[in-house]
Amino acid sequence: MAVQADAPPVVGRRRRRLRIDLTTPGLLSLPVAWLVLFFLVPIAIVGLYSVNVYSINLGPHSFTLAAWHDFLHSSVYLRLFWKSVKMALIVSALVVVLAYPLAYYLALSGTKRKYVLLLLLIAPFLTSYLLRVLAWKVILGDNGVINTFFFSIGLRSHNHPISQLLYSRFAVMLVLGYVWLPFVALPIFVSLESIDRRLLEAASDLGASRLWAFFRVTLPLSLPGVFAAFLFVFIPTLGEFVTPSLVGGASGYMYGNQIVDLFETGFPDWQTGSVLALFLLGVVAVLTIVFSRYLRSGQVAAN
C-alpha cells in the first residue's frame, strides 16, 4: 500500500523533469536551426567556394588555396580594404560624436516629449533606404539644392558648381552617416537612460560641476552604448556597396563593391569573391570580439 501511495509523486516528478528538460531545447531549437541553416551553412558553402571545392566553372576542380594566396599578396584588394576601413572609421566616429548630444538631450533633459522626438529621429526608417539615398542626389548634384543655394547668393557661378559634393568619397561618407545616425543614437540613448540619476545627484552633492560629473560619471557609464553604437555603424559601413554604387562615382568605390563585382558584374570569379567576403567576415568577427570585451568592462564600470 505504502509503495502504491508513493508511486504517483515519482511519476509526477519525472513528468515535471521531462517538461523542464524539453523547454530550453524547445525554445532554442528554432533560432538555432535558423542560425545554422541560414548563417553557418551558407558561410560554409562560401568557404568551400573560396578553396575551389565548389566552383561556378564547369569541369574538374579541386581543393586549392591559390585564391587566398593571391588575395593576401594582392596590394589591390588589401589597399581597397584599407580604404574602406578608413572611410568606415571616419563615418562611425563622426556619427557617434554627432549622435551623442542628441541622445543625451533625449535621455537626460527630462523633456516630456522625448519619445515623440525619438520617433521623429527614426522617422526616416519609414521610407525606403534606396529612396533616402537617391534623395541625396537631388541635394548634392551640380544643379542640386546646395549648389543652387550657392548660385543664388553668388558664391558660385552656374559654370563652376561644387562638383565634389556628388560622385565622391565625401558623398559616400555623408550619406552613410545620414543613413546610420538613428542606429547610432538609439543604443546611446538606451545606455544614457539606464543611468541611475542618483549617481549624478551624488556627484553634484560632492561638489562636482555638471561638466565634471559628465566626464566622471555619465560618459563612463554610457560607454557600452557608445561602443555598441560604433560597432552598429562600423560593421555595415565596412561592407557597404549600395550607397557607393549610387553616389560614390569613380572615387567612392569600396571593398563591398569589389565583392559584388567579383560575383556578378565583371566576369564571375566566385572563388576570389568568396575569399574577399570571408576575409571581411573574419575582420568583423574579430572586431566584435574585441569590442564585446569593452562592452563587458563598460558594464562592469556601470555596475
Added chain:
Amino acid sequence: MGHHEETERLSRQRLLKIAAAGGAGLVASRLGTAQAALDALGAESGRLKVLDWAGYENDGGQPLFASYVKKHPHNKPQFTYMTNEADALAKMRAGLKPDLFRPYVGWVKYFATSGLVQPWNPKLISNFKHLNPYMVKAGQYKGKQYGIPDDWGLDAVLYRSDKVHPKRRSWDLLWDERYKGKIAWFDDPVEPLTIAGLYYGFKNPWNQSDAELQKSKKLLISKKHLVRLIWSSETELDSAFASGEVWIALAWPNDWVQMRAKKLKVVYMHPKEKPIAWVGMFMLLKGTPRFHLAHAYVDAWSSTKSGKWLEDNYGYGHANTLAHPSSSDLLRALQLSNPRAVTLPYAYLDRDVPRRAVYARIWDEVKAA
C-alpha cells in the same frame, strides 16, 4: 528517230512526273515539317522563360513580342533580368534555366562552347531571311547558328557640344584633362581596356598580350582621376548627363536619342580609331522544353514591325534589314540602311575575348586603384 522522239517524249513526261512528284513531295515535306512544328508547338506547355535585360520585358518592350503573345496566349513570356552577360552566366550556373537569353555578340563563342546552349534552327524563324547577313554570321560558331541577332548599336563618345570642344575625333576625349570631373566611363570588364588598345593601335585589342594589357591598365589608372562616374546602367548615365554632372561619356546610341529628347546639344562622335559595334544575340538553352516556342518568340522579335518599333522607341538598330526608323537622324547616325555598318571600315564588331577573366581582373584593379 521515231523511237528516239518517243523516248524523248517519254523521258520528258517522266521528268515532268518526277518533277511533279518531287514538287508535291517537297510541298508535302514542307507541309509535313510545318505540321510537325505546329504539333510540336502544341505539345509544348508552360510559360516561356526569358532571361533578358530590363526594358525588354512586359513593362517596356511588349510591342517587340506582341505577335508571339497573340499566337501563344497560354505561353506568355516570363522574365528574369540580367544586368550583364556575367550575371546571366552566374545565374545559369547557379541553376536558373531560362528557355532563352540574350548575351551580346562578344559572348557567342563563350556560350557556344560552355555546354549551356544549343544552336537554333533558322528554318523555324520565318523572318530569319531578313536579318543582316554580317550579324547572322557573327552569331555562328562552327557553322551552327547559336545566336539570332536582334538589337544592335555602337559604343562611341557622346558629348555636350555646347561645353566640349574636342581637339580631334578620338577616344582620347574620354580622358581629356580639360574636362576633369565631367567624364563618364562604362563599367565593363572588357570595353575600357579594348578602347585603350584601339587608342594605342594594338594589333588585336580583344586579345592583348600581357605587356599590352599592362600598358592599357597604366593608361586607365593614370586617367581615372579625371573620371567622375563609371556607369553601369543607362538610367544612371542619362540622369548624370541630363543634370550636367557629366559632359562626356562612353555611351550607346539610345543615350544620344535620350539627350536630344531633353533638348541638350549633343554629338555622338565616332572616333577615328572606329567605334565598337555590339549586337544582341538570342541564345537557346540546351535541352529547353520549349524549343519551338522559343523560336516563335525570336521570330516575333525579328519581324520588321518589331524592328521599326525598337528603332523608334529605343534608338537602337535592329538586325532586320527591312526595318527603318521614323527618325532620319538615327538612320544616318547608325547608318541603318548600310548592312555593313557594324563591320570595317565603319566599326569593329565586338568579338570573343579569349582571356576575359584576365581582362576582368585588370579592370577590377583599375576601379580599385
